[in-house]
Amino acid sequence: MNFLNEVAQHYPDAISFAAGRPCEDFLDLAAVHRHLDLFAAHLREKFGGDEQRVRGTLLQYGRTKGVIHELVARHLESDEGILVDPEAVVVTVGCQEALFLTLRALRRDDRDVLLAVMPTYVGAAGAAHLADMPVLPVAQSDAGIDIDDLVAVARRAREQGLRPRACYIVPDFGNPSGISLDLDVRKRLLEAAYDIGLLLLEDNPYGLFDAGPAGNTPLPTLKSLDTGRGVVYLGSFAKTGNPGARVGYVVADQRVGTGADGGTELLADRLGELKSMLTVNTSPIAQAVIGGKLLEHDGSLRTANERERAVYRRNLRLVLDGLARRFPADRRPHVTWNRPSGGFFVVCALPFVAGDDLLAVCAREYGVLWTPMHHFYAGDEARREIRLSVSHLTPAEIETGLDRLARFVAERDT
Amino acid sequence: MNFLNEVAQHYPDAISFAAGRPCEDFLDLAAVHRHLDLFAAHLREKFGGDEQRVRGTLLQYGRTKGVIHELVARHLESDEGILVDPEAVVVTVGCQEALFLTLRALRRDDRDVLLAVMPTYVGAAGAAHLADMPVLPVAQSDAGIDIDDLVAVARRAREQGLRPRACYIVPDFGNPSGISLDLDVRKRLLEAAYDIGLLLLEDNPYGLFDAGPAGNTPLPTLKSLDTGRGVVYLGSFAKTGNPGARVGYVVADQRVGTGADGGTELLADRLGELKSMLTVNTSPIAQAVIGGKLLEHDGSLRTANERERAVYRRNLRLVLDGLARRFPADRRPHVTWNRPSGGFFVVCALPFVAGDDLLAVCAREYGVLWTPMHHFYAGDEARREIRLSVSHLTPAEIETGLDRLARFVAERDT
CATH class of the missing domain: 3.40.640.10 (Type I PLP-dependent aspartate aminotransferase-like (Major domain))
Structure with a gap:
């Protein structure tokens, strides 16, 4: 995952749906x-x-x-x-x-x-x-x-x-x-x-x-x-x-x-x-x-973890609802995603193959990070799926991040 | 080292020259x-x-x-x-x-x-x-x-x-x-x-x-x-x-x-x-x-570590001096040892082979523990050498422990 860490370090101001880190709000x-x-x-x-x-x-x-x-x-x-x-x-x-x-x-x-x-x-x-x-x-x-x-x-x-x-x-x-x-x-x-x-x-x-x-x-x-x-x-x-x-x-x-x-x-x-x-x-x-x-x-x-549970529940809902608003089923770009009933992660399938090269483009030009799913497979071949982590973002970051993601997908899907 | 841990657990009141643990006096x-x-x-x-x-x-x-x-x-x-x-x-x-x-x-x-x-x-x-x-x-x-x-x-x-x-x-x-x-x-x-x-x-x-x-x-x-x-x-x-x-x-x-x-x-x-x-x-x-x-x-x-250094220095001296008093070179039992200029350990050579079986006897009957040196070699064959750790004993424990060790060695060397 060194490449992913490097991208994240290179664009520290990008909104990150990549890292699966736990919520920090209640740590002290x-x-x-x-x-x-x-x-x-x-x-x-x-x-x-x-x-x-x-x-x-x-x-x-x-x-x-x-x-x-x-x-x-x-x-x-x-x-x-x-x-x-x-x-x-x-x-x-x-x-x-x-x-x-x-x-x-x-x-x-x-x-x-x-x-x-x-x-x-x-x-x-x-x-x-x-x-x-x-x-x-x-x-x-x-x-x-x-x-x-x-x-x-x-x-x-x-x-x-x-x-x-x-x-x-x-x-x-x-x-x-x-x-x-x-x-x-x-x-x-x-x-x-x-x-x-x-x-x-x-x-x-x-x-x-x-x-x-x-x-x-x-x-x-x-x-x-x-x-x-x-x-x-x-x-x-x-x-x-x-x-x-x-x-x-x-x-x-x-x-x-x-x-x-x-x-x-x-x-x-x-x-x-x-x-x-x-x-x-x-x-x-x-x-x-x-x-x-x-x-x-x-x-x-x-x-x-009552407070953490509430944050993750809220974030998952915001991401799922936010995806639904930005990618209606009957319109291009055609994006699909699963609907987990908990946890930190949602998987989206984009209308194009989304590998490390596109992640770098998306980070640099759109300021949003995600994880190309091919990293979770044995092979190295890029796929259409990406993983979104919902665990440590604020509601505002989620909305801005999804806006950026939607713009990235729309502009690539031409 | 499971056998050694078991012996130590079995005879918790034995004085232990076995464990190389650091001095606890100044931990809090x-x-x-x-x-x-x-x-x-x-x-x-x-x-x-x-x-x-x-x-x-x-x-x-x-x-x-x-x-x-x-x-x-x-x-x-x-x-x-x-x-x-x-x-x-x-x-x-x-x-x-x-x-x-x-x-x-x-x-x-x-x-x-x-x-x-x-x-x-x-x-x-x-x-x-x-x-x-x-x-x-x-x-x-x-x-x-x-x-x-x-x-x-x-x-x-x-x-x-x-x-x-x-x-x-x-x-x-x-x-x-x-x-x-x-x-x-x-x-x-x-x-x-x-x-x-x-x-x-x-x-x-x-x-x-x-x-x-x-x-x-x-x-x-x-x-x-x-x-x-x-x-x-x-x-x-x-x-x-x-x-x-x-x-x-x-x-x-x-x-x-x-x-x-x-x-x-x-x-x-x-x-x-x-x-x-x-x-x-x-x-x-x-x-x-x-x-x-x-x-x-x-x-x-x-x-x-000035205080710890003083403890280890004192203990090493007590063990080396204590061995010299108890095992004069011209008398039986014939025990030799090295003279490290620091650290936690002294190696003694006994007049007989000292393996795990004798350690168990020594622990049970004499109330003192040490480490058979064969554990530090690739093979399993018992040797005459034993390791004494000096790091976490009091002066009184060292003196009593060496008395017990001397009695054990003298009574086996007949």
Whole structure:
């Protein structure tokens, strides 16, 4: 994504529908101080006032799998209906480290491959690249994943002597697609994964940001439906906690072989062993920032993010309504887009191929940025689709940005 | 090191010469708050009071190579005489991530190997394992490294079709050996590395903890002597800053090929690209904790650690004097040890082989822990040597611990 960063740096005044950064309006350093103190007070109570243990937990080398694992488990129960043994939680340096550790643990040799719904999050492709694991694309379909294709890709891979180890998917408001899997698809996906013996890597950074009406019941995560330990659940606090803490986690309650002796261990423990060689442990100070926020809201990040949820809901509506006003179906330029029910992203199909070259033109001449969708595919061939991020713009920026986008599209479509 | 952790957990009341943790006496949460605020004030001044930029730098996704790179460069000039472009600094999640990133960048295929002075730090061996890079041992010798052996190992590897990419070494108060390279050896090592086209990975976690008399001039780092960009310098703030921040860095000012197009880039930029797939960026909150401490002491961690330096100096003296009193040269049991001039570690040779089994006996029956040296070698065969860490014990614990060790050795040596 270096090219995209360069464009963004080159045109700092352009309105950016490109970056998927969380809303900054409610971040402040005072909260960091407060959350640190809250977590320290929690430790003080837990350790019966033993200041040396409090200090040792917060400021010394510490437990490889983390020190907020119990709070993470409580949050998962409260917000996601996921019941998990805290020992199966590994707190990581953002979800990115969780992804890498999981793939590195699953990879034994060159025959191991990852399946991923294409288009896919660039971080997943990056982690797979770093772990030397080829990625086999699975078709997306309007349902979020083409399950028949998943089964076919896995079968073909096995016929070629490969070992499909897992399929990576974002079931809620996917990045980049914005698509969510409906309940029936979730259940069928799980059954298919059990049938063909494939782990599902469920990445859920946006699940709390459903834009439905108040009181709307969000769809259950794959992990909460997983009765067969077929799902490794990847979590991030970058959008719901604090992006500056760089804290994520993985729930890995599977049993895996330890190697020569024929024994088994928890996958989470295997990930911990790998983590000890990668980053040793996640900063307990950074963990405390998240831990304090979890404590402040009694484990519920849904509650903690009411204001953020309202911003994202408003922005998604403004972008969808704004697109509809600017691109009526019966007039040129002919632009179509999907209608996600939450999350950060909308995908538009333009009437022409929109690659990096056109992005540069659009940034320079029209002052608006977006992400060419081809970056989320294995190949490099430019496509007609672009991704719009709605997460960190003001209403005025959205309106001006869409005006500029509409002018750009109209003037190219001649 | 799981076995060692288990022993330590099993005998929490044993006196531990095993863990190499830094002294905790001067760590406190108030300093974390203060350092955060100091760094925020620094950003406020730098950004002319633009609170949004301050907040964005501290609490949002951020620059992959880090936000305290300029302060790190100032510290390196002030404390180590190393002049470096801040762009060549990558701030990492502890030195462990710096190690992994460097090895992962150097590895192109199965022919790439790492050389390392044996015995070697387990974290270096672990990072190499994770990066799928075999480690070829280089003999240590009393000088810290047998340079003739280094040259011979590299030559033999090349004859076998392998590509020795770098040699890992801790030139100051090595872990586990405690040995430091003298100035002449440093210069000869650099010349040899230039001659045979091998990078040196200089890891320097203990360099500030020389135990010489006040006003003693420490030996120059390899990097400060490096006129040929032959040294990648690995730094840690775990001992000099705050272990709970998990912040380290790597100085990588070499030019490397970018691949197909025949261009070159700074190795630091290549490491940044890999980091974007591994941990995205190091927590800016954690970086701020270190940045604030650097600001508080005008970039000098030598000054910031005067109290810690005094503790380590005292402890090293107590252990060396205490060994001398308990194991006179002319009497049994015959125990020998080296006499490091700083750092955290002393290596003792016992009159018998001291492996994990004897450590368990010693922990259970004598209440004292140490590290069997075989853990720092590639093989698994137990040896007579043990490593004693002096870093986080009180004088009373050292005396009692050495009494227990002496009783253990005397009772086994019959």
